[in-house]
Amino acid sequence: MKLKNVLTAAAVTGVVGWLTWAAWGIPGQIGARRGEVSPYAGGSPRYRDRKFHNSDPSSDAPTPSGGLLRDALTRRSAGRPAGRVPLVPSVAPEVAAEVAVTWYGHSSVLVEVDGYRVLADPVWSRRVSPSTVIGPARLHPTPTPLADLPPVDAVVVSHDHYDHLDKATVHELVRTQKAPFVVPVGIGAHLRRWGVPEDRIVELDWDDSTTLGGLTLTCTEARHFSGRGLTRNTTQWASWVLAGPVRRVFFGGDSGYTPRFADLGRRHGPFDMTLLPVGAYDERWSDIHMNPEEAVQTHADLELGNGTLGVLVPIHWATFNLAFHPWSEPIERLLAAAEQAETTVAVPRPGQRIDGLNPAHPSPWWVRLA
Template identity: 50%
Template sequence: MAKRLRWAVPALLGALGWAVWEIPLAFGGRPDLEAMKRSPQFRDGKFRNLAPPVVQNAATGRELLREMLFGGQRRRPARPIPLVPQRPDHPDTGLHITWYGHASSLIELDGTRILVDPVWAERASPSRLVGPKRMHRPPHRLEELPKLDAIIVSHDHYDHLDAAAMRTLTRTQQAPFIVPLGVGAHLRRWRVPADRIIELDWHENTEIAGVKITAADAQHFSGRAFTRNNTLWASWIIAGAERRMFYTADSGYFDGYARIGEQYGPFDAALVQIGAYHPAWPDIHMTPEEGVAAHLDVRGGLLIPVHWATFRLALHAWSEPADRVWAEAKAHDIPLAIPKPGERIDVDDVPPIDPWWQALG
């Protein structure tokens, strides 16, 4: 017993020491609220959605608890998720999308390379010990990505903003970080140089390597520690001279998509959030059917679903989003690609759907 304690006590003290230092660091920085007041989205000390929140009744809460305890959904695959190795070539023309899992994606638009929401962490959490754990490892090493022109972070939740990935990209790349208002405080806390941080409000833009990157509205929320909505969230338009992309980021379905389509569309392709949904959360995540509706609203071109198959963030079966979005896209005759993690999609030469997820149980 004494021998075990001699090993256990230092390990426990080490874990506690790590938690005291690393978890508060992962929380990020404190935004300058005075600077945030310039935004029309900032009211009464917080950022707000355009639409009022949906009020849930007690029955919805009971249904959520019952599903959590007795639902029986398969929330992770029975066999490993297949990963596609990195290809050595990086095209200088056309529009190509590489999906790394969850929302992390590389957009290669006529030679301009933009990384979106890079999360390489084992857990979507401030802790290495608890929190949603990956169902597959990252298909490519972060250090081996090609030279980037820009890095977009859609909002500050742990499954979209990875502190360790930000530090690695600061060291290995020279690209600027483009983020919604307030998120820059987290990056500065992690020693990203201030001159590499560009913060945007909705419908503000910046131009990088001939590509205009615009933040647009979304219906979501923010927060990494004990405060909520002190940073902004956004969807994103990435527009070159000839090609353009839309990324919903995390959002409930709302009428803003039609306005985005009118103002910025049509698009050649769209990354659309389809996972981590529940009837109790209509304000923050779309169902696959709502994702298709949003895609139709913005006139999104090729639909590439994201925000599924990596972290378990809801109660539905792990593969259900892909089955549902495939059925809904077919019903509306929408071009669709469902890549494996690491697979690059050529928007001009889309392969037939391979239902790879259905073979995994």
């Protein structure tokens, strides 16, 4: 009995120790509390009842259910590649191009527009979680060290979810870059808590813009939600128009489909390139995550009435297993829909740079990993 009690005590101590390790640093990772956000968010017309709202009625997140738990146990492995994802650690040109993008995986991109560089939704950590021990981990390494990126003119964030806003990456960018962080209303509170200097924080609401030289960054509508802890929607979420004097790029970040993108196209287009999410979709949260066919429709809506169709580059796939669809399904469905719609698509490998004016025809590098 004594030995049994000793073993039981050791097991309990081990579990407690592991949980303590897993929980280490979580409050800091979560970021600002509601009270720190509300003074900045309260001035927005989209902020009501202490939270932000979509224009179209939308859910926040899937409600836990037996079906969801069953899928988590039986279908989760489908979202992993069958082998090693090929990386292309490209070297940035000395001078930024008219329009180009380097995709680092998931939604992390370096956009070049009219000689300017914008780093969007940079996430370089191994996990997208408040814990460094548990939570979705990378399916491939980062193709380029963050410190090796060229100087950028702005860092743009779409919303505060862990797969789009990462504390460790923010700290490194404060150290290695001089650019301002241009973010939706409320996210500045997270940055302040993490030590980002006030003069490097620019907060914008939907339809607001800021200008950096000849580069104009416009915060535009998206259909999503926000939250890093137990409270939801205390900070705004957004898409972005990245416009130089001549060229324009649309960064979708993360969003469900909404016909309101057509209005954005009429007001801000035409676009030489759209960067649109294609992964982590499910019928249970279809109003906050678009599927590949809806990405093709969004691309067309953004160009509605402008008479031109730029190149669509898929993001929000391949790097983190966040849903239950097969790993390569987003691209297979995207290309099928794009062919029907006669939409030009470029599918870079992680780390690969795509010329937006002369995009290479995608080689099916993902097929062997299906």
